[in-house]
Amino acid sequence: MSDFPFDIVGFDLDGTLLDTSGDLAAAVNHALVLAGREPLSVQDIRSKIGGGAKNMLRLALDETGGCDEAEFRRLHKELLGFYEAHIADHSVVFDGLPDAIASLHERGVKTAIVTNKFESLAEKLMREIGLRDSFACLIGGDTMGKSFAKPHRAPIDEMIRRCGGGRTAFVGDSIYDIQAAQNAGVPAIAVSFGFVTGPVEELGADAVIDSYADLLPTLERLDQPTG
Incomplete structure (x- = not known):
């Protein structure tokens, strides 16, 4: 078993993985x-x-x-x-993301996506960008039913189930992301480079990163007891 503190790291899509x-x-x-x-x-x-x-x-x-x-x-x-x-005409990957994902995979961490975008659109976008195969599962805003999109905990719980369970953290850029993680009882990391409308510190995340170069060191400082 890896000594890295997390088995699963989930990501929001818009404003977190990609500038869409x-x-x-x-x-x-x-x-x-x-x-x-x-x-x-x-x-x-x-x-x-x-x-x-x-x-x-x-x-x-x-x-x-x-x-x-x-x-x-x-x-x-x-x-x-x-x-x-026109789903990928202008959308781009945030700097440092592919390297961060590769580093997580090297440590045996499964990566996944939980977005409020329709699942079919999220699948199409990630495939056109060329990153879909980097993520073990993708949960969309309609996957669990429209009443169970973020900030509901259900999509986070389903992500964890599909990834086989384990210590989990979630990365996002909006209050929907942070509250969903909190509702599911997992640490939340906010990105300052996303679509947040006010001071990122006001989202109430457990940590804030300014670039994907900061992700692994930040995860290493966080820990969640296996429950």
Whole structure:
């Protein structure tokens, strides 16, 4: 057995593994233009990422005048279709991630993804980026049912189950990520380079990293008794 303090390290996707803001902004703005609205800046849309596409679109529409439920459903469908067709046009891996994942694997650690993005879209994105095979499992926002997305603990619990159990930590950039980890009783690490809208320290994570070069040393300072 490895003396590394964790057997499983889970990651959020948007704003944690990848900077997907360019593609998400393009999809939101596609829907806004169809609704006759002015497009929003990428920076403005970054602040709306984390709760899934439906929440992101709802925030953007509310900011630009709102809409009725029938129009919202139409625009949500349009957003998803556009995003699926352009899912990796602008998305990029955060610096240092591949090396950090490789170092975890060298220590016998399983890596996994828990995202509020639809599972099918997350699978497509990770495969187009070329990193899907680096993760033992991928749990999407609809995998456990829409009532059990982050910050619910259920997707974290399912990640741990699929990875065979063991000492676990979770890495993310939003309050949804940190609360999901806390609800599941596992240490949470926040990344300062993601889509967080305020001071990252206010998320209440057990630790904060400024780059993936900091991940392994930070994990080594954290520990979770096997329960």
